[in-house]
Ligand SMILES: NC(=O)C1=CN([C@@H]2O[C@H](COP(=O)(O)OP(=O)(O)OC[C@H]3O[C@@H](n4cnc5c(N)ncnc54)[C@H](O)[C@@H]3O)[C@@H](O)[C@H]2O)C=CC1
Ligand SMILES: CC(=O)C(=O)O
């Protein structure tokens with residue numbers, strides 16, 4: 055029996071890890087990333103598994119292995135080399151890899167995830183050494199099930215992460231390199247969400263690429279063909295989704311980095327039939343909602359201190375401008391809108407009218423002129439929005455732009471004019487347009503707000519070089535008034551206000567702070583669908599853990615620069631708590647299908663009955679038991695035991 059060390063996952067209970075029965079022997083055991091212990095095999099295990107002579111004499115502890123691997127990592131001179139080193143460590147031993155990364159979580163997440171993983175993906179065919187994940191390619195559509203079954207080899211799977219790589223991490227179509235986003239997202243589910251890596255499946259759905267450079271690259275190792283679209287694409291995707299439903303009916307199917315049109319279509323096509331989740335839409339929506347909730351709490355408190363009234367507390371008291379109306383922007387709009395309806399009881403139409411969305415073609419607005427006298431003006435708008443965006447199209451004649459004299463120029467209403475007309479309290483960037491939040495835009499926003507009100511500005515585009523404005527500039531332009539969160543990690547910002555140095559922690563508002571917990575909760579409950587209310591439950595839980603909120607509510611002091619969201623180093627603990635909240639919500643709504651949840655009664659019985667507390671406690675208990683921790687269990691040879 056092995057007791058996991060406390061401290062790596064200090065929120066996880068010390069529990070005993072049972073012995074594992076293993077059928078592998080000799081080199082094949084050393085080659086298994088899942089089971090290999092490297093130099094940590096005990097003399098007894100070396101004897102039982104035919105490892106004598108295959109390893110140096112001394113047995114290492116996992117701590118010693120981590121120290122050695124960390125030293126080796128530090129000899130790599132660039133983030134991309136570190137990324138490659140860590141990938142090969144993962145190929146050697148999952149336990150060692152997860153243990154090392156857990157110990158240096160904040161330092162290493164940017165190396166294995168955004169931004170460095172973006173570079174690894176872009177250079178996939180050149181850096182390639184060994185495959186990780188399942189590749190399903192369009193020309194092999196007829197043998198898709200065979201490949202799927204061969205790869206999964208009878209194992210149970212809780213989580214399937216898939217991509218078609220059309221819109222990777224803000225760097226566009228990356229073809230077969232997209233496997234790197236599926237594996238990175240799965241890795242985060244383990245590191246932060248505590249999912250057993252053996253129960254996750256990362257998939258690249260290779261339907262070609264529109265990336266000209268890749269199509270011309272002689273070393274490209276994906277299907278070197280124009281991206282398939284239309285009916286052929288839909289048939290291929292459907293075949294895949296039906297395989298997941300057939301073989302893993304209780305799994306969570308996570309869609310990542312699809313192009314915006316397919317992202318929406320696929321989510322809506324499958325979300326009622328299976329627990330389907332699109333991270334760019336729903337994960338980003340949920341983490342941003344949490345961050346907005348925290349920021350509103352801080353801003354309304356500051357307003358209260360300045361003016362004595364506590365207005366502006368509700369989500370629906372805000373005016374939101376969302377710059378970038380793709381997967382992320384639309385996901386944020388929908389999530390914020392749904393939360394306004396749920397929390398403040400306003401109608402869908404009223405909620406939609408608190409949001410202004412802007413994309414490459416400017417504001418999504420109606421082409422009606424604002425007044426009869428301008429009926430022949432240039433306001434006619436040729437905007438190409440699709441169905442999903444329709445609800446968020448602003449009528450021009452409802453007065454929002456009149457005061458500021460906002461007009462379309464060549465059919466386009468740009469960000470600065472929208473900011474002047476709307477006087478937003480919240481400005482979000484998910485456009486990939488680096489620097490779009492200019493000094494003029496940010497100052498116009500701050501000028502539009504009343505005393506004490508804090509401009510909430512969230513440039514979320516990844517990677518860091520595509521951010522709409524860097525936090526330091528925003529804080530300087532607003533003289534320290536703004537509340538800022540970014541998509542990629544930025545350090546603290548120190549600025550001079552009236553001769554005094556003030557420091558502000560910048561929250562990382564990345565979907566990775568929430569999706570592992572959302573997924574863990576859905577998987578734990580075996581939820582048959584991921585409902586909007588489950589997402590809101592997760593967001594609320596995350597907002598309640600905001601350091602800024604905890605600071606202003608525990609003292610009578612004004613906001614002093616704490617981060618709006620918990621630090622990434624806290625992500626495992628935070629995701630555990632929000633995962634429990636999500637699973638509890640699934641049970642209360644009656645969408646949980648886990649045998650123990652069904653046994654407790656269906657939705658309403660549980661919600662209203664006396665079993666409620668017991669069931670909620672059971673969720674917590676089961677969550678603790680489901681957490682995977684990176685430690686080596688003891689092994690026993692058994693020809694009927696694990697084979698990979
Ligand atoms: N922080 C986070 O958790 C997340 C951040 N993101 C980031 O958000 C960005 C967008 O991602 P997706 O929504 O998936 O991409 P997308 O391609 O679906 O959407 C981009 C949107 O921005 C608009 N846009 C592009 N250039 C523009 C310009 N110059 N002016 C105004 N609008 C412009 C496009 O019209 C489109 O509406 C990426 O940088 C991505 O990495 C995405 C998901 C999560
Ligand atoms: C973080 C993420 O999902 C993205 O940038 O696409």
Ligand SMILES: [Mg+2]
Nearest residue numbers: 223310311334
């Ligand atoms: Mg993404």
